[in-house]
Amino acid sequence: MKATAVRDHLGKKAKARLILAADTIVVNNSDGKILNKARNRAHARHMLLSLRGKTHRVITGIALLQDDRVRLASATALCRVTKFPNALLESYLDSNLWRGKAGAYGIQDEHDPFVHLVSGDITTVIGLPMELVRRELATFLRG
Numbered sequence: 001m002k003a004t005a006v007r008d009h010l011g012k013k014a015k016a017r018l019i020l021a022a023d024t025i026v027v028n029n030s031d032g033k034i035l036n037k038a039r040n041r042a043h044a045r046h047m048l049l050s051l052r053g054k055t056h057r058v059i060t061g062i063a064l065l066q067d068d069r070v071r072l073a074s075a076t077a078l079c080r081v082t083k084f085p086n087a088l089l090e091s092y093l094d095s096n097l098w099r100g101k102a103g104a105y106g107i108q109d110e111h112d113p114f115v116h117l118v119s120g121d122i123t124t125v126i127g128l129p130m131e132l133v134r135r136e137l138a139t140f141l142r143g
Contacts, residue, residue: 003065019065020137024127026103027057035103041093044104048092048114051103053083055118058102058125062133064140071140075129077120079107084114102127 002021007014026035028050035051038044061074092113098104107115107125115125123130 001063003063003070007065016067018140019063020133021063021065022060022128024058024060024102024125026051027059028054029056030054037100037102038098038104041098044093044098045089047104048081048084048089048098051081051114053081055080056103058120060124060127060129060132062129062136064136066140069140069143071136071143073132073136075121075124075132077122077124078118079115079125080118081105081114082116088113 002023003019006019006021007017010017026047027033028035031050033050035047035056038047055078058077058079059074061072064071092098092111095111097106097109097111105112105115107117107122117125121129121131124132
């Protein structure tokens with residue numbers, strides 16, 4: 001888990017500190033496959049083509065960690081990918097904006113021509129669901 005990796009890295013400095021970690025996956029609704037980050041350009045192309053013209057789920061999980069207390073939660077949003085032409089796909093792949101992003105896209109990118117939010121919170125798709133963080137943080141700090 002990312003949160004425990006941060007705690008372990010900080011060592012004694014982590015004592016009583018609150019650590020927040022998040023991670024995002026894309027789930028292709030048509031076959032249930034989980035799309036993490038693309039390994040390379042060809043993998044990014046494959047992912048985006050598998051999503052073309054379809055709706056998919058974006059799930060972002062969060063972890064709150066302080067000492068031995070842990071709280072886990074997740075949020076889900078639905079997105080739809082346009083039926084983009086191959087030339088647009090190649091131009092996008094040339095931009096390298098797909099790197100480091102679940103599903104090989106970033107809805108927050110100014111030049112993302114593919115993805116439209118259908119339902120849910122856009123911050124879930126970006127990778128840190130702010131409403132979920134606010135709610136879970138309030139619960140965690142009360143507990």
